[in-house]
Amino acid sequence: MKRIVIALLAALLYQGSYAQQQIVLKGTIKGDLKGYNKMYIYSRTYHDSAVITNGHYTINIPFKEPVFLMLYPEYIQAQRQMYVPFGILMDKPVTYTVTSDIEKGMSASVVKGSEAVELLQAYTKTKETAWKQVRETLKKEFGQPWMDEKSPRHVEFETRQKALQQEHLVPLLQQLVKQHPNSFAAVFSLGEAREMMSADQQERLYADLSPAMKQTKEAMEFHQFTEGIKNSAVGKKVKNFTLPDEKDQSLSFSQFKGKYVLIDFWASWCSPCRQSFPHMREVFQQYKDQHFDIYSISIDKSKADWLKAVAQENNPWKQALDNINIAGSGFAITGVPTTYLISPDGEILMKEVGFEPDGSGAIEKKLAELFGGAAKPGAKPAAATKTMKAVPMTPMQ
Incomplete structure (x- = not known):
């Protein structure tokens, strides 16, 4: 104590x-x-x-x-x-x-x-050298330092890239935190671990911080994210949570019990999120009478920006603002849009990062399987004709 x-x-x-x-x-x-x-x-x-x-x-x-x-x-x-x-x-x-x-x-x-900004600048230069090694190795083995997600070798490429990150980048971050546990530069850099380190590695990273740094908002959110990795695994039951809606009324997730729920994490500043809504409205109209609902949760830091976007979109499903970091602690969100499909008894069935405007996404295929048919294609803006990747969340917005 x-x-x-x-x-x-x-x-x-x-x-x-x-x-x-x-x-x-x-x-x-x-x-x-x-x-x-x-x-x-x-x-x-x-x-x-x-x-x-x-x-x-x-x-x-x-x-x-x-x-x-x-x-x-x-x-x-x-x-x-x-x-x-x-x-x-x-x-x-x-x-x-x-x-x-x-x-x-x-x-x-x-x-x-400050000491932190100078330390971060030195760490960034070292990291850039490490990334250069990763890219050169990938280019040598695959003929290019990057690969389109639709390429038949993408899974192989991604696996190799993660292995190279473990070899060249993870040790640098671990060293930074261990050698400078009381620096905000170490806390700020924790966000990099979300994509390339396991939950166990993240826990050890957090444990190496000083008591003061562990209590910073950024470090606590990182720690919650690590818990979110465990909480959001397919097959897990969603723990009940309560968030405020646009009228400041408490909205409990338990209210969706008995329905298939598409939880949609988004933000007012996320262009792919906003572009996804016209098609999502079509999906909602098609399945809303078949024990299906959509629940949009915004990660906006500005309540005013969120409310403005909610009014502009006028989506016919429930909205909430994430003021308790449920995006991190419950679902380990790294970018938006990210969607989860939840079963009527609260079990996580699927996760999808990004958006497929033509209705070919994994979750939409699952909905068609559950309810029959497929979402009717509608008129879409030119910008929404290709796969839209999620916009990464930054450590500090």
């Missing part, structure tokens, strides 16, 4: 000591901006900008908790140059400096400030 109290106090001191403070981001950018003198900074829930004067700019950011924000120069947008997203982890209300060169690209920028 004493250890738990100490850990909680440490976490509160870590988070509470920064209340009502701000981050100062000072940037220097070398090169000809061709008159496009703005620097944008953003995340899914934050947007701001600054004017670049004589190669310098300053952005003040209110600090409530650690953030990961992306920098986007106006000249790249104006000249339609290819942009590789460049983000900065800012875990403390201190001054961060960013030194960039137009000719080298934003990804070559040097960031200084």
Whole structure:
């Protein structure tokens, strides 16, 4: 009990000591901006900008908790140059400096400030070298460093890729956490483990964190995700959970008992999610009278954005906002859209990541098998004619 109290106090001191403070981001950018003198900074829930004067700019950011924000120069947008997203982890209300060169690209920028951002930058470079080894090996063995999901060798390719990640990338992340258990850089990097590490490996990774870091929101959500891997296995029974609907009324999953339920995890900012809804409405209309229902759960961090999207889509099934991280703790969601088909007695039957607009997805085939027939194809936008992959969830939105 004493250890738990100490850990909680440490976490509160870590988070509470920064209340009502701000981050100062000072940037220097070398090169000809061709008159496009703005620097944008953003995340899914934050947007701001600054004017670049004589190669310098300053952005003040209110600090409530650690953030990961992306920098986007106006000249790249104006000249339609290819942009590789460049983000900065800012875990403390201190001054961060960013030194960039137009000719080298934003990804070559040097960031200084807290220990965490500098540690993360060094780790990222080491990781890039490891990824290069993975890609070169895949190219040598398969003729290319990537493979389309519809390729007959895709399963073989994916298995080999995961093995190479275990060999080259997993040890780097394990070393980072073990050597820097009290750094937010270690906590931030945990998200990488969701795709390439087993549940047991993830548990050991979490165990290596310091007591204070274990109590951060990001670390606790990672720990919940590990539990979600176990909870969401096919054949498992869904544990009852309650979320608020768009009218702030409590919606319990037990209300769906006795029906086949398609649980749809989505977000207002997810284009494939929004594009999937017209066809999902067709599926709903076809099967709604056969003990079938759809339940959409949004992972939005902004309630206002979620409510706006709900109103715009006007879907004829129940909606809820995930304010307790059921996406992680119950279903181990790594990207949206992701759907689960649940049996009338609450058993997980299938999982599907992404969306097939032509009705050829595994879950739709199962529905046709259960109820007979197939979803009637309808008019779809040009953007929805091909398989749409899930949009990955970021560690910090």
